Each structure stands twice: as C-alpha cells, then as structure tokens.
Amino acid sequence: MTEQELRLAMAQAVDAVHMTKPLAPSITNFVTVDFVANAQLACGGSAAMVYLPDEGEFLAQGQAMYLNMGTLMPVYEQTIPRTVQALAAAGTPWVLDPVGLGIGSLRTWLLEQCKEAKPSIIRCNASEAIALAQLWNLTTDQESGVRGVDSTDSVEDAEAAAVALARFTGGAVAVSGELDLITDGKQIAYVQGGSELMTCVTGCGCALGGVAAVYAAVTDPFVAALTASALFDLAGVRAALFSTGPASFKVQFIDALYNASANDVANVPFSVKEV
Amino acid sequence: MTEQELRLAMAQAVDAVHMTKPLAPSITNFVTVDFVANAQLACGGSAAMVYLPDEGEFLAQGQAMYLNMGTLMPVYEQTIPRTVQALAAAGTPWVLDPVGLGIGSLRTWLLEQCKEAKPSIIRCNASEAIALAQLWNLTTDQESGVRGVDSTDSVEDAEAAAVALARFTGGAVAVSGELDLITDGKQIAYVQGGSELMTCVTGCGCALGGVAAVYAAVTDPFVAALTASALFDLAGVRAALFSTGPASFKVQFIDALYNASANDVANVPFSVKEV
Amino acid sequence: MTEQELRLAMAQAVDAVHMTKPLAPSITNFVTVDFVANAQLACGGSAAMVYLPDEGEFLAQGQAMYLNMGTLMPVYEQTIPRTVQALAAAGTPWVLDPVGLGIGSLRTWLLEQCKEAKPSIIRCNASEAIALAQLWNLTTDQESGVRGVDSTDSVEDAEAAAVALARFTGGAVAVSGELDLITDGKQIAYVQGGSELMTCVTGCGCALGGVAAVYAAVTDPFVAALTASALFDLAGVRAALFSTGPASFKVQFIDALYNASANDVANVPFSVKEV
Numbered sequence: 001m002t003e004q005e006l007r008l009a010m011a012q013a014v015d016a017v018h019m020t021k022p023l024a025p026s027i028t029n030f031v032t033v034d035f036v037a038n039a040q041l042a043c044g045g046s047a048a049m050v051y052l053p054d055e056g057e058f059l060a061q062g063q064a065m066y067l068n069m070g071t072l073m074p075v076y077e078q079t080i081p082r083t084v085q086a087l088a089a090a091g092t093p094w095v096l097d098p099v100g101l102g103i104g105s106l107r108t109w110l111l112e113q114c115k116e117a118k119p120s121i122i123r124c125n126a127s128e129a130i131a132l133a134q135l136w137n138l139t140t141d142q143e144s145g146v147r148g149v150d151s152t153d154s155v156e157d158a159e160a161a162a163v164a165l166a167r168f169t170g171g172a173v174a175v176s177g178e179l180d181l182i183t184d185g186k187q188i189a190y191v192q193g194g195s196e197l198m199t200c201v202t203g204c205g206c207a208l209g210g211v212a213a214v215y216a217a218v219t220d221p222f223v224a225a226l227t228a229s230a231l232f233d234l235a236g237v238r239a240a241l242f243s244t245g246p247a248s249f250k251v252q253f254i255d256a257l258y259n260a261s262a263n264d265v266a267n268v269p270f271s272v273k274e275v
Numbered sequence: 276m277t278e279q280e281l282r283l284a285m286a287q288a289v290d291a292v293h294m295t296k297p298l299a300p301s302i303t304n305f306v307t308v309d310f311v312a313n314a315q316l317a318c319g320g321s322a323a324m325v326y327l328p329d330e331g332e333f334l335a336q337g338q339a340m341y342l343n344m345g346t347l348m349p350v351y352e353q354t355i356p357r358t359v360q361a362l363a364a365a366g367t368p369w370v371l372d373p374v375g376l377g378i379g380s381l382r383t384w385l386l387e388q389c390k391e392a393k394p395s396i397i398r399c400n401a402s403e404a405i406a407l408a409q410l411w412n413l414t415t416d417q418e419s420g421v422r423g424v425d426s427t428d429s430v431e432d433a434e435a436a437a438v439a440l441a442r443f444t445g446g447a448v449a450v451s452g453e454l455d456l457i458t459d460g461k462q463i464a465y466v467q468g469g470s471e472l473m474t475c476v477t478g479c480g481c482a483l484g485g486v487a488a489v490y491a492a493v494t495d496p497f498v499a500a501l502t503a504s505a506l507f508d509l510a511g512v513r514a515a516l517f518s519t520g521p522a523s524f525k526v527q528f529i530d531a532l533y534n535a536s537a538n539d540v541a542n543v544p545f546s547v548k549e550v
Numbered sequence: 551m552t553e554q555e556l557r558l559a560m561a562q563a564v565d566a567v568h569m570t571k572p573l574a575p576s577i578t579n580f581v582t583v584d585f586v587a588n589a590q591l592a593c594g595g596s597a598a599m600v601y602l603p604d605e606g607e608f609l610a611q612g613q614a615m616y617l618n619m620g621t622l623m624p625v626y627e628q629t630i631p632r633t634v635q636a637l638a639a640a641g642t643p644w645v646l647d648p649v650g651l652g653i654g655s656l657r658t659w660l661l662e663q664c665k666e667a668k669p670s671i672i673r674c675n676a677s678e679a680i681a682l683a684q685l686w687n688l689t690t691d692q693e694s695g696v697r698g699v700d701s702t703d704s705v706e707d708a709e710a711a712a713v714a715l716a717r718f719t720g721g722a723v724a725v726s727g728e729l730d731l732i733t734d735g736k737q738i739a740y741v742q743g744g745s746e747l748m749t750c751v752t753g754c755g756c757a758l759g760g761v762a763a764v765y766a767a768v769t770d771p772f773v774a775a776l777t778a779s780a781l782f783d784l785a786g787v788r789a790a791l792f793s794t795g796p797a798s799f800k801v802q803f804i805d806a807l808y809n810a811s812a813n814d815v816a817n818v819p820f821s822v823k824e825v
Binding site for chain 1: 304305306307309310345346347348349375378379380381382422423424425474475476477478518519520521522523525526
Binding site for chain 3: 300305309313317322323324325326529530531
C-alpha cells in the first residue's frame with residue numbers, strides 16, 4: 001500500500017471500531033490490566049480478561065485477542081498453549097506481547113509455544129524484538145539488552161529482528177520507542193510522536209498491544225498495528241501539553257485516546273520505506 | 276417502605292458508613308480491584324481483598340462481603356464455595372457480582388454453588404440478570420444477550436428476571452444500565468442519573484457492588500443497593516460536568532463519591548412501584 | 551549520623567536514583583500493583599513484578615527487591631521462601647511489607663519464613679509492627695489492633711516494637727501514620743507531612759515500600775526508608791493543595807513524586823532522637 005492508501009485504511013479502522021465496538025479479550029499481566037481495559041474502551045472497543053485454559057479457548061473463537069506474558073501464574077502453563085492453539089485453529093488475529101522475556105523458565109517455554117501459532121502482531125520494545133528473534137532462531141548475531149521489562153536497545157537496532165519476525169509470522173511487528181517501528185516484513189513505517197512521559201507510566205506498551213488487538217478485529221495486522229501506534233503517538237503528544245507529571249499525563253492520555261477522530265489518527269506523521 | 280421512608284433510610288446509611296467505617300472485604304477480579312477498593316474508601320468504608328479459601332472463610336465472619344466472578348484462578352474452586360458457605364452460616368450480608376457469566380465451566384459451576392447461599396444483593400447488568408435467573412432455574416422463557424462482560428439487553432427487559440432472583444434470595448437485586456433497577460421482589464425502584472461515560476470506564480459496576488457491600492454492613496439489602504446506586508448515579512452526573520474523557524471522568528467520579536453528603540444521596544431522583 | 555549528615559545522604563539518594571534508574575522488582579499484591587510500579591517509575595526507578603518461584607530467585611540477584619504479602623496465591627508457598635532465601639544468600643537489600651498480617655494461615659507461615667532472612671527494611675503500619683514483633687517473639691507484652699489491612703494503633707504505640715524489629719534485623723523499620731516513624735534500632739526519626747487523604751487512597755503504604763526498595767538499591771536501609779518517607783510526606787502535602795478528593799489527590803501525589811528534587815526531599819521536616 002502507498003502511504004496515502006495506508007492513511008485511508010487507518011481512518012477506516014478507527015471508524016469501524018467506533019461503529020462496531022469489537023471485543024478483544026486479553027490474557028494479560030496484573031500490573032497494567034486496568035490500563036489495557038480502559039485503553040481498549042477509550043478507543044471504542046470492548047474488553048474481557050481471563051486466565052483459565054477453557055476461558056482462553058472460548059474467547060479465542062472471537063474477533064481478536066491480546067496475550068501479554070508480563071506476569072505469569074502456574075495455570076498459564078496450560079492456558080497459553082491451549083489458547084494460542086485455539087487462536088491458530090480458528091484463524092483469529094491475535095497480538096503477542098513478550099513482556100519480561102528472559103525472566104524465568106516458564107516465560108521462555110511459553111514464548112517457544114507461541115512460535116508455531118504465529119501471532120498476527122508482535123508488540124514489544126527493541127530489546128524484546130531482538131531477544132524474541134533469537135529465541136525463535138530467526139537471527140543469530142545480535143545480543144539483546146533486556147533489563148527487567150525495559151529496553152536498553154534503540155528501535156533502529158531492532159529493525160532486522162523486527163523484519164525477521166514479521167517475515168516468519170506473515171503478520172506485523174510493532175516496536176515501541178522514541179520512534180515507533182511497524183513492519184510487515186516488506187515495508188517499515190516509522191511513526192513520530194509520543195512523549196518521554198510514556199516511559200514514566202507503566203503499561204503504555206501493554207495498552208498499545210490491547211488496542212492493536214481491537215483494530216486487528218477490523219483490519220489487517222499491519223494497518224492495525226500502525227493505527228494503534230499512530231493513535232498512541234498522537235495521544236502522547238496531546239497529553240504532554242496538559243500534564244504536570246506522569247499521573248496527570250496518564251489521565252490526559254486516555255482522554256486523548258477517547259477524543260481522537262479517524263482524521264486525527266490518519267494524519268499522524270509517519271514515513272514508510274520498502275525493506 | 277414509602278419513598279420518603281426509603282430516602283430517610285438512605286441518608287442514615289450514608290451517615291452510618293461515614294461514622295463507623297465498616298470493613299467490606301472482597302474476592303474480586305484483577306482488572307478493577309483497585310477501583311473497587313478506592314470506591315469503598317471514598318464512600319467511607321474500608322477494604323481488604325483476598326483469594327485463598329481460609330482467608331475467605333475468616334473474612335466471612337465480618338460485617339459484609341463482596342464476591343465478583345470477573346476473573347477466576349484455579350484456587351477459586353475451593354475459595355468461593357467455602358466462603359459462601361461461611362457467609363451463609365454466619366448470616367453475613369454479601370453481594371454477588373456474576374461478571375463474565377457464560378465464559379468457562381468454572382464460572383458456571385461457581386455461580387451454581389452460590390445459589391443455595393442466597394446472596395443478600397445481586398449486582399449485575401441486564402443480560403447477566405436474565406442469564407443468572409435461567410441458570411438458577413427461576414425463569415425459563417428468556418434468552419440473554421451477554422457478550423463478554425457487556426450487556427446487550429436493556430434494564431427494563433431484565434425486570435422479570437430481577438424480581439424472580441430477589442424473591443428467591445429474599446434479598447435485593449440491582450441491575451445497572453441507563454436507568455438502574457433495584458428490587459427486593461416486592462417493590463422496584465428506578466434510579467436516574469449517571470453518565471454515558473460510565474460505559475467507557477472499566478469497573479463502574481464492580482465498584483458499585485463493592486460499595487453496596489459497604490452499605491449492606493449498616494442497613495438492609497434493598498436500602499443498601501438503592502443507596503449505592505443513588506450515590507453512583509449522583510457521582511456520574513457530577514463527574515461528567517468536569518471531565519474531558521473517561522479517565523478524567525473516573526478521577527472526578529471517585530472524588531464525587533467522597534464528597535457526596537447523606538442529603539445529596541437521599542435526594543437523587545428515583546421512583547418506586549409495587550411489583 | 552547527625553541530622554545534617556542524614557539530610558545530605560537523603561539528597562544523594564534522590565540524585566543517585568534519578569541518575570542510575572535502579573530496578574527494584576516486586577512480589578506484591580494485586581490491588582495496588584499498578585500504584586507501586588508507577589510510584590517507583592515516578593521517583594526515577596524501574597519496576598518489574600513477578601509471582602513464580604524461579605522468577606523471584608532470579609530477580610533476587612539484582613539491586614533491591616520489594617515483597618508485599620497483601621494478597622496471596624497458592625504458589626506463594628514456594629515463591630516467598632525461595633525468594634527470601636535467595637535475597638539473603640545474595641545479600642540483596644529488600645523491603646518486607648506484612649500487609650494483612652493475621653488473615654489466613656499461609657500469610658502467618660510466610661511471615662515466619664521471612665524472619666531468618668532478615669529484611670533490610672520493614673514497611674508497615676503501627677498495628678502490623680506490633681503484631682510482627684509478637685509473631686517473631688521479639689516482644690510479648692502488647693496487643694495489636696490490626697483490622698483487615700488498617701491500623702487501630704498509633705505510630706507512637708509501635709515505637710518499642712519497631713525498635714525491637716530493627717535491632718533484630720540489623721536494618722530499618724518504617725511505620726506509617728500521621729507521623730512516620732523510621733528507626734534503625736539506634737535512632738528514631740519522626741517525619742512530618744502527608745495528608746489525611748492518604749488514608750482514603752488504597753496503596754500509599756505499598757507504594758512507599760516499593761519506593762523504599764528503589765532507594766535501598768543506592769543507600770543504606772535507614773537512609774532509604776527515611777528518604778522514601780520524606781518524599782511521600784512532601785508529596786502528600788503538595789497533592790492536598792490541588793485536589794478535590796482522593797482520586798485527584800492520587801494523581802497529584804504521583805506527579806509530586808516525579809517533580810520532587812533532591813533538595814526538596816532533604817528539607818522535609820523531621821526530628822531524630824537516640825533510642
């Protein structure tokens with residue numbers, strides 16, 4: 001798609017969500033679950049969070065789903081594999097957020113289980129993109145800088161890993177950072193905007209993943225990831241104008257998600273290049 | 276009670292909570308647990324959240340309790356039945372919130388276990404009221420429209436189901452929607468107020484259930500449910516005046532819960548009719 | 551240290567956190583986990599929350615850690631003992647927050663397991679300090695007034711218990727209340743400030759514990775606990791000036807954590823006395 005075609009598709013995605021209120025259930029971490037749900041509602045979607053295996057399988061039959069590995073419980077050993085298998089079997093678009101990659105043996109094992117189910121969108125930071133591409137044996141020559149849940153690599157450093165991941169899944173990869181990178185393995189979009197305050201609020205990345213799942217219910221993975229990223233970059237810029245610190249920023253940010261029009265989102269500055 | 280007697284009882288409940296700060300512990304979902312606790316504190320009560328069986332049994336010996344099925348973990352298979360049995364044995368008033376009814380086998384089974392313990396207050400949306408009345412074999416002729424955690428039925432559609440539930444439990448049922456319906460099986464109150472923004476903030480219903488439990492510690496179930504609903508409708512109206520989207524609305528909403536006087540709550544517009 | 555030396559050490563701690571962004575992972579309750587993480591980010595630290603045993607052991611090799619017993623899951627029976635043993639073996643500073651002490655058998659057992667690992671900082675309210683000193687057989691003659699998660703004792707009442715706990719662990723104890731008491735068993739600091747609204751917002755104590763862990767990564771336990779308490783007392787005073795209830799207070803409070811300078815924190819009113 002040309003840049004203009006992409007902008008049109010983004011505007012259509014925003015409008016489609018406002019009109020149809022798609023339900024994008026989540027299996028997500030305990031830290032930011034409230035932020036994910038409120039961001040999904042603010043952009044016009046609907047939310048439902050579950051943790052048990054048969055609940056995940058049931059919701060995998062829906063329009064789209066969001067899976068975030070940020071905090072794990074023992075039952076996830078059943079819940080995640082059964083849910084991703086159900087998602088793959090049903091052809092339901094889903095977003096994988098490999099938060100905390102590198103911490104603990106269950107998380108590593110679960111992320112290995114996600115490989116064959118091929119997530120429609122991978123939402124992560126730069127270090128996670130590099131580490132996930134290695135874990136899935138898609139690249140071999142790069143050391144990632146995951147520290148806890150933070151990235152120590154720049155988004156540009158993760159370009160090769162993101163492209164490799166997208167080519168493997170056939171979907172899209174969205175790497176969050178100062179610039180946001182979104183790729184489907186053929187083109188790469190760099191989206192501008194956001195605010196430094198987003199790094200001082202826990203869960204902006206998780207909320208972005210949840211909203212990308214909402215858009216994935218109404219459009220293809222690349223446009224969904226791009227629309228969500230553009231919306232978040234726009235909301236970050238707007239919220240920073242009216243905030244005195246990270247908590248007032250978060251309030252203004254969610255309000256900005258709610259108030260953004262299709263036209264606003266379609267006009268967020270981004271550039272596209274062929275890979 | 277006449278409408279005037281009800282308004283007096285509501286004012287007394289608000290004052291009693293402000294003076295005695297009753298503790299209404301919860302077993303509630305991970306998504307909105309912070310909102311539930313903060314709403315309970317804002318209205319003058321006290322909060323404590325638990326998940327393990329013996330913790331539930333211990334807290335069931337207190338003044339009131341709130342049980343919300345929104346997100347389940349495997350341990351709930353023990354925690355919920357043991358807690359509701361302890362609540363019934365102790366005669367402690369409690370609020371049941373059947374969020375997510377229809378998702379997964381454990382939730383259905385747990386809601387069946389709750390039947391014989393007869394919750395003092397059932398707090399739900401219209402589709403959940405209809406579905407719960409069916410699950411408990413109290414009505415047979417209505418199809419519910421639960422979708423994830425949202426309702427697709429109107430509150431008026433749930434009137435017969437709500438009355439059937441209240442008659443079975445001998446307590447009260449509060450159905451949230453554009454108008455809020457509260458019934459004890461003999462009378463029905465319809466409370467006006469609130470704001471459309473309440474549907475864009477996750478957990479307004481959960482928070483209402485938690486606050487209803489606080490009031491249930493100081494008054495009968497019908498008055499408790501009515502007082503909580505009136506307080507929420509009032510706070511919704513006030514918060515909408517000062518908000519630019521769902522997140523600033525939520526901040527203003529909790530502040531309004533905190534600032535509402537007994538007189539304010541007793542004067543919220545509602546009508547009562549005999550069933 | 552003299553009061554002046556303490557104030558200098560506090561300023562250095564604030565600056566060191568702003569410059570090095572230490573990661574202080576948590577095993578903490580589901581109610582306030584978002585507040586803990588956002589408070590840690592606001593003061594300049596980094597956050598990561600886990601629940602599984604090997605994840606706890608892994609993160610115990612880091613700079614500092616926060617353990618809060620507010621809500622328990624069955625897996626905590628393994629996670630907490632293995633994590634505190636790893637913390638002790640690695641000599642990593644850690645903060646214990648015995649929320650909910652007295653509720654349920656697992657919590658009591660876990661707090662017994664924490665005794666030998668000697669937390670660097672114990673963060674609690676007055677009733678919890680008294681009850682923990684009894685549980686650990688450090689004092690025998692005092693009845694505590696824990697009610698749910700609230701204190702019914704004054705901070706002054708807990709002075710002997712706090713000193714006994716600090717002498718046993720060789721670390722610091724921070725007791726939150728109208729005045730905040732911080733002791734290392736040799737000196738006691740009483741810090742002024744805060745706001746009554748802090749009792750109407752769930753998790754101010756948990757967030758304080760999480761922030762104390764961030765400071766414990768860069769300074770000794772007594773200075774870390776004192777710095778965190780001073781920062782919170784300062785932020786409470788500032789937030790109260792600009793809030794209309796508990797939710798706007800919480801927003802302003804987190805913003806104030808973010809905006810406080812080293813000099814601001816070092817100048818918070820407190821007095822020190824020898825024990």
